Amino acid sequence: MIIRSLRFKMVAIGKCSSIYRTSPEFDFPETSSRKLGLSKLPDKSFGFSVSSSEVKTSFIGPLRAIEASRTSHVNGKAEKFQWAGCDSNEDLPTNDCNGFAGKGTPQMSTIGNSTNIVWHKCSVEKCDREELLQQRGCVIWVTGLSGSGKSTLACALGRGLHARGKLTYILDGDNVRHGLNRDLSFRAEDRAENIRRTGEVAKLFADAGVICIASLISPYRKERDACRALLAEGDFIEVFMDVPLHVCEARDPKGLYKLARAGKIKGFTGVDDPYEPPQTSEIVLRQNQGICDSPNDLADIVISYLDKKGYLKA
Ligand SMILES: Nc1ncnc2c1ncn2[C@@H]1O[C@H](COP(=O)(O)OS(=O)(=O)O)[C@@H](OP(=O)(O)O)[C@H]1O
Numbered sequence: 001m002i003i004r005s006l007r008f009k010m011v012a013i014g015k016c017s018s019i020y021r022t023s024p025e026f027d028f029p030e031t032s033s034r035k036l037g038l039s040k041l042p043d044k045s046f047g048f049s050v051s052s053s054e055v056k057t058s059f060i061g062p063l064r065a066i067e068a069s070r071t072s073h074v075n076g077k078a079e080k081f082q083w084a085g086c087d088s089n090e091d092l093p094t095n096d097c098n099g100f101a102g103k104g105t106p107q108m109s110t111i112g113n114s115t116n117i118v119w120h121k122c123s124v125e126k127c128d129r130e131e132l133l134q135q136r137g138c139v140i141w142v143t144g145l146s147g148s149g150k151s152t153l154a155c156a157l158g159r160g161l162h163a164r165g166k167l168t169y170i171l172d173g174d175n176v177r178h179g180l181n182r183d184l185s186f187r188a189e190d191r192a193e194n195i196r197r198t199g200e201v202a203k204l205f206a207d208a209g210v211i212c213i214a215s216l217i218s219p220y221r222k223e224r225d226a227c228r229a230l231l232a233e234g235d236f237i238e239v240f241m242d243v244p245l246h247v248c249e250a251r252d253p254k255g256l257y258k259l260a261r262a263g264k265i266k267g268f269t270g271v272d273d274p275y276e277p278p279q280t281s282e283i284v285l286r287q288n289q290g291i292c293d294s295p296n297d298l299a300d301i302v303i304s305y306l307d308k309k310g311y312l313k314a
């Protein structure tokens with residue numbers, strides 16, 4: 001036996017099939033995975049009934065990945081990779097299967113001001129996490145004027161989904177500006193950066209399998225659409241709180257409209273700063289004959305949408 005103390009946990013078979021190493025102790029005397037004698041593995045492994053070919057297929061990927069990463073540590077250079085294949089179970093530095101410029105040469109990218117970077121792909125993927133969570137990761141992007149009910153809806157939605165056993169996380173504009181985006185003002189370029197960063201973080205949450213609820217004014221269509229473009233088709237669900245300015249202003253829970261009208265806040269959205277309403281939102285929530293549904297009723301509309309689109313199961 002050439003592997004010692006290498007323990008695996010099989011978590012799924014099929015589209016997301018993965019065997020994870022659960023023990024950090026391992027020993028790799030030889031590098032060829034063909035020397036592992038995998039075809040001799042029993043058909044019934046770890047309590048799961050699978051064919052040896054299934055085991056072999058999903059077993060070799062992670063092992064090759066471990067080999068590759070070990071090579072990386074030993075040699076310290078990505079160019080030293082001896083790996084030439086590509087399948088969904090590889091843990092490798094690559095943009096994607098086409099990201100290799102040739103055998104063993106990972107393609108370097110320049111993204112913004114980051115030069116010579118290589119995407120590192122892991123064998124545990126979004127679909128594996130979704131399988132664990134029994135839901136599909138996505139972003140619910142709630143946009144609207146200050147006072148339109150974004151935060152209230154986000155909380156109602158978080159509660160409603162939590163009660164159904166779904167994992168959510170809220171990125172509220174006000175809250176994110178307390179930390180990650182504390183360096184940003186309400187000037188146009190800072191609002192754009194606020195939206196961009198929140199969109200990127202929301203994308204990470206969705207990739208983690210979480211139902212991420214982003215609630216921020218996000219007044220510019222171009223930036224909202226750029227956030228949409230970060231996600232796979234259907235995974236960005238825009239919810240427009242279509243509440244007229246006079247209603248928001250009458251609510252004015254923080255007294256900000258009053259300050260803005262008095263000229264004490266400059267560049268307040270809807271008063272002396274623009275808001276570009278969405279034109280093609282997945283969901284529009286508006287008053288019915290001057291009456292607004294309760295936050296829980298509004299949340300139910302969004303939850304029904306998620307259910308219908310299959311986001312509440314893996
Ligand atoms: N000038 C100006 N315009 C609009 N809003 C202002 C402004 N200054 C402070 N606030 C408070 O900041 C909250 C909006 O932050 P966001 O990050 O959602 O705004 S944006 O998306 O960057 O436009 C917003 O919270 P909500 O009322 O929950 O929308 C306000 O409380």
Ligand SMILES: Nc1ncnc2c1ncn2[C@@H]1O[C@H](COP(=O)(O)OP(=O)(O)O)[C@@H](O)[C@H]1O
Nearest residue numbers: 146147148149150151152251253292293294295
């Ligand atoms: N569906 C609703 N019906 C009536 N009032 C609401 C509703 N949703 C929110 N509100 C009230 O409107 C005000 C603004 O809500 P909030 O969620 O803080 O808006 P935003 O986050 O868009 O600024 C609050 O006083 C809140 O209680």
